[in-house]
Amino acid sequence: MRPNPGGQRPSDSVDDHTVVLHGVAHRYRGRDAEVQALASTDLTIGGGEFVAVVGPSGCGKTTLLQLLAGFLTPTEGRITVGGEQVTAPSPDRGVVFQQANLYPWMSVRANVELGPRLRGVARAERRRIADHHLELVGLSEFAKAAPYELSGGMQQRCQIARVLANDPAIMLLDEPFGALDALTRDRLQDELHRIWLGSGKTAFFITHSVEEAVYLGTRVLVMSPRPGRIVFDEPVPFPADARDAALRATPEFVAFRERVAAKIGTG
Numbered sequence: 145m146r147p148n149p150g151g152q153r154p155s156d157s158v159d160d161h162t163v164v165l166h167g168v169a170h171r172y173r174g175r176d177a178e179v180q181a182l183a184s185t186d187l188t189i190g191g192g193e194f195v196a197v198v199g200p201s202g203c204g205k206t207t208l209l210q211l212l213a214g215f216l217t218p219t220e221g222r223i224t225v226g227g228e229q230v231t232a233p234s235p236d237r238g239v240v241f242q243q244a245n246l247y248p249w250m251s252v253r254a255n256v257e258l259g260p261r262l263r264g265v266a267r268a269e270r271r272r273i274a275d276h277h278l279e280l281v282g283l284s285e286f287a288k289a290a291p292y293e294l295s296g297g298m299q300q301r302c303q304i305a306r307v308l309a310n311d312p313a314i315m316l317l318d319e320p321f322g323a324l325d326a327l328t329r330d331r332l333q334d335e336l337h338r339i340w341l342g343s344g345k346t347a348f349f350i351t352h353s354v355e356e357a358v359y360l361g362t363r364v365l366v367m368s369p370r371p372g373r374i375v376f377d378e379p380v381p382f383p384a385d386a387r388d389a390a391l392r393a394t395p396e397f398v399a400f401r402e403r404v405a406a407k408i409g410t411g
C-alpha cells in the first residue's frame with residue numbers, strides 16, 4: 145500500500161483494506177438503563193488514510209475504535225474490512241492503547257517479538273523483525289532493557305514497535321500520547337507521522353487535542369455525544385508529506401484547526 149497524501153482514494157482504486165461501517169450503532173446495557181454510545185453510522189475509510197478523531201469525553205470515540213478492533217460487536221449494522229465482516233480481533237488491526245501495557249517480565253525486544261512468536265515465526269526471523277522495528281522507533285539501544293527502565297514516551301514507542309511487528313494494515317490508536325508531556329508528545333507525533341508516511345498503513349487515531357488531530361490526520365472526524373455520532377468529516381487541506389513545525393504556524397493550519405475546534409460541542 146502507498147501513502148495517500150490527500151486522504152482521498154482515487155475512485156478507480158481497489159484495495160483490500162477499505163473499512164466500511166454499514167449502519168453501525170452500539171448500545172451498552174448498564175445496570176439501570178441502556179446507553180446509546182454510537183448512533184447509526186455509515187463511514188468508509190480508504191486504505192492508507194490517517195483518520196484523526198476528536199470529540200468531548202463520552203462521545204463514543206473509544207466505542208468506535210473497539211468496534212473496529214473487533215473487541216465489541218455492534219448492536220446494529222456491520223463492519224467490513226476489504227469486504228470481510230469484522231467478527232473478532234485480528235493482528236491485521238493493531239491497537240495502540242493510551243497506556244503501553246508492556247509485559248514487565250519480558251525485555252523490550254521480547255515484547256516486540258511476541259506477536260511474531262505467537263504466529264510461529266522462526267527465532268532468527270522474529271529477532272530480525274523486532275530489531276528492525278526497534279530501530280524504526282529509536283529504541284535499538286534498549287532492546288535488552290526491562291520495560292520499567294523506559295520513560296513513558298519510550299514505552300509508547302515500544303508499544304508502537306510491538307504493534308508494527310505484526311505488520312497490521314490498519315493501526316487503531318486510542319489517545320496514545322495523551323499521558324505524555326508536551327515535548328515528548330510533539331516528538332512522538334513526528335515519529336508516528338514518519339513511520340505512517342513510509343508504510344502506507346491506515347491509521348485511526350483518537351485524541352482530545354484538535355492540534356494533534358489536524359497535524360497528523362489526512363482526514364479529521366469530530367464526534368458529538370448523546371448519542372455519539374460524527375458531526376464533521378473533512379480531508380485536511382494540506383499534503384501529508386508536509387507536516388513539520390513550520391506547518392503549525394501557517395494561516396491554513398490555524399484556520400482549519402479553528403474550524404474543527406468550533407465543531408466540538410456543537411451538532
Ligand SMILES: Nc1ncnc2c1ncn2[C@@H]1O[C@H](COP(=O)(O)OP(=O)(O)OP(=O)(O)O)[C@@H](O)[C@H]1O
Nearest residue numbers: 172173174179181200201202203204205206207208
Ligand atoms: N462498558 C460500558 N458500559 C456502559 N456504558 C459504557 C461502557 N463503555 C462506555 N460507556 C458509555 O458509552 C458512552 C461512550 O463512551 P466512550 O468511552 O466510547 O467515549 P469516549 O469518547 O471514548 O470518551 P473519553 O474521551 O472520555 O475516552 C459514554 O456515555 C460511556 O459512559
